[in-house]
Amino acid sequence: MTIRLFKQRIFYAVSAASALMLMGLVALALYLVIARGIPALSFSFALQPMAEGGLSGGVRHQMIGSLILLITTLVLVVPVALSIAIVHTVYLRESSVQKSLSLILHVLNGIPSIIFGLFGFFVFVKFLGWGKSWFTGGILLSMMILPTVALTLSEGMRRIPHEYIENARSLGLSKEQMVISILIPQSASSFLSGLLLGLVRAVGETAPIMFTATVFSGATVPNGIVDNPVLSLPYHIFTLTQESYQAKAVQNAWGSACLLLLIVFGLNALATPFRMNAFEEIKTA
Amino acid sequence: MTPPVLQVQQLHVTAGDQSIVRDVTFDLSRGELTTIIGPSGSGKSTILRAINRLADKESGLQVSGSIRYKGCDVFRCCPVNELRRDISLVFQKPCIFPGSIRRNVLFGVRHHQPMSRTRQNDLIEKVLRQAHLFKEVKDRLNKPAHLLSIGQKQRLAFARSLAVNPAVILLDEPTSSLDPHSTIEIEKALRELKSTCSILLVTHSLEQGRRISDRVIFMSNSQGFGTIVEQGAVEQIFENPQHPDTQQYVLNR
Ligand SMILES: Nc1ncnc2c1ncn2[C@@H]1O[C@H](COP(=O)(O)OP(=O)(O)O)[C@@H](O)[C@H]1O
Ligand SMILES: [Mg+2]
Numbered sequence: 445m446t447i448r449l450f451k452q453r454i455f456y457a458v459s460a461a462s463a464l465m466l467m468g469l470v471a472l473a474l475y476l477v478i479a480r481g482i483p484a485l486s487f488s489f490a491l492q493p494m495a496e497g498g499l500s501g502g503v504r505h506q507m508i509g510s511l512i513l514l515i516t517t518l519v520l521v522v523p524v525a526l527s528i529a530i531v532h533t534v535y536l537r538e539s540s541v542q543k544s545l546s547l548i549l550h551v552l553n554g555i556p557s558i559i560f561g562l563f564g565f566f567v568f569v570k571f572l573g574w575g576k577s578w579f580t581g582g583i584l585l586s587m588m589i590l591p592t593v594a595l596t597l598s599e600g601m602r603r604i605p606h607e608y609i610e611n612a613r614s615l616g617l618s619k620e621q622m623v624i625s626i627l628i629p630q631s632a633s634s635f636l637s638g639l640l641l642g643l644v645r646a647v648g649e650t651a652p653i654m655f656t657a658t659v660f661s662g663a664t665v666p667n668g669i670v671d672n673p674v675l676s677l678p679y680h681i682f683t684l685t686q687e688s689y690q691a692k693a694v695q696n697a698w699g700s701a702c703l704l705l706l707i708v709f710g711l712n713a714l715a716t717p718f719r720m721n722a723f724e725e726i727k728t729a
Numbered sequence: 730m731t732p733p734v735l736q737v738q739q740l741h742v743t744a745g746d747q748s749i750v751r752d753v754t755f756d757l758s759r760g761e762l763t764t765i766i767g768p769s770g771s772g773k774s775t776i777l778r779a780i781n782r783l784a785d786k787e788s789g790l791q792v793s794g795s796i797r798y799k800g801c802d803v804f805r806c807c808p809v810n811e812l813r814r815d816i817s818l819v820f821q822k823p824c825i826f827p828g829s830i831r832r833n834v835l836f837g838v839r840h841h842q843p844m845s846r847t848r849q850n851d852l853i854e855k856v857l858r859q860a861h862l863f864k865e866v867k868d869r870l871n872k873p874a875h876l877l878s879i880g881q882k883q884r885l886a887f888a889r890s891l892a893v894n895p896a897v898i899l900l901d902e903p904t905s906s907l908d909p910h911s912t913i914e915i916e917k918a919l920r921e922l923k924s925t926c927s928i929l930l931v932t933h934s935l936e937q938g939r940r941i942s943d944r945v946i947f948m949s950n951s952q953g954f955g956t957i958v959e960q961g962a963v964e965q966i967f968e969n970p971q972h973p974d975t976q977q978y979v980l981n982r
Pocket of ligand 1: 744749773788
């Protein structure tokens with residue numbers, strides 16, 4: 445056996461072993477969550493309000509709270525990401541401002557989520573005096589996922605063949621008309637896939653919302669912005685796990701984890717066709 | 730004699746410090762078909778893109794000199810989106826937008842004016858007939874346009890340009906990759922359109938130039954940048970060229 449072949453084999457063995465190990469760990473985590481969560485899981489668990497401080501009852505308002513955070517994030521991130529991507533691809537073509545914007549987005553993408561929590565705590569909770577509010581949660585989560593969504597979208601826009609843009613422009617379409625009739629529809633699948641990936645991250649985050657938007661108990665459906673926190677699944681899990689001397693609390697934590705996973709998998713499943721570009725409209729000649 | 734529709738004077742196009750074309754001067758008159766011939770890389774496409782303002786607006790090239798359309802300077806007094814409706818460009822490679830044939834024909838014009846369904850149908854039929862495509866597609870106007878053959882696609886792109894009602898039509902080697910049938914149909918269409926529009930056609934085919942031109946512009950890049958070597962009536966350029974470069978290119982001697 446030559447040395448080169450030997451090296452190749454070693455390399456292959458090491459990669460295969462690490463891949464297997466990683467998959468094993470993921471499978472173990474999934475198994476734990478599912479095996480322990482399933483016994484707690486039922487329709488009434490998902491639909492009933494919590495009772496006895498999480499020891500019995502279900503997670504109705506945690507689900508509603510997480511949904512409110514998710515929708516707020518969605519509503520806030522879509523217009524901002526869209527504008528950033530359009531400015532980035534159409535108005536800043538090849539300029540140094542464009543490069544700086546990319547850089548800022550990439551840096552923003554790497555900021556740990558707890559920093560968003562701290563920022564929100566000082567700016568919204570304290571400085572603006574909003575107290576804990578679902579709206580702050582939406583703002584922070586959308587800030588957190590904005591880079592992912594905006595970058596996937598502008599990547600999608602840049603992949604549109606330039607001749608489509610030139611053809612549209614040569615027919616006398618203004619930049620705005622070109623954006624609406626070519627750029628946005630042709631990058632819709634990247635947009636949706638980036639958006640769903642971002643939302644998956646947002647719905648599972650605890651750090652940005654734990655001191656700004658969510659409480660463990662005592663909130664239902666918000667009726668304003670100031671001092672209107674929501675319950676949420678991740679924070680529910682976080683708190684219940686800290687009470688792990690109570691068997692019931694632990695079981696309900698696993699149940700909530702299982703629900704959260706279901707939501708995440710659901711969003712991921714929704715994103716899959718877009719990620720595979722199943723709806724790519726342009727067919728090149 | 731009617732004044733020229735388009736006057737190009739002393740046109741220079743540069744990319745950074747590299748000249749692409751220099752000293753380009755010619756007129757287009759109404760009712761005439763002018764062709765630009767010349768070796769590849771001599772700046773033929775660049776001239777069309779400069780007139781349509783893709784060169785300075787979209788490709789970031791530096792364009793100087795003057796281009797006057799109906800007497801007004803296109804770099805100063807014509808809003809670019811209106812100019813492009815009056816001076817439309819048909820590209821070498823047809824670019825078909827997603828959606829039906831119908832949607833493709835209306836792609837440009839529907840942004841410029843609202844139209845009733847009946848007027849849309851009339852317009853679609855009119856421009857598809859002008860582009861000699863109507864007979865082939867009249868039963869499938871609502872079918873996806875990307876199913877057409879490449880020759881049909883090019884005629885569709887041509888019809889789409891005609892739909893914005895241009896006064897000047899620029900075509901950049903529109904038949905270079907087409908089947909003979911589509912090529913002949915496009916040539917017929919150009920002959921018919923000549924009476925109402927000015928046409929500037931870049932062609933790689935001397936045969937085509939000889940068949941349909943009234944005037945011919947010969948360009949060469951033997952000096953390292955594109956420039957006009959000789960221009961004149963079709964008989965003059967093809968039968969009795971004066972410049973040695975033209976003689977070599979046209980008569981192959
Ligand atoms: N955007 C551009 N930047 C730099 N050089 C260019 C650009 N567009 C065209 N050129 C150069 O200009 C020359 C003429 O190109 P073109 O007008 O396409 O020639 P033709 O159509 O006659 O074949 C070529 O050498 C080409 O490389
Ligand atoms: Mg060319």
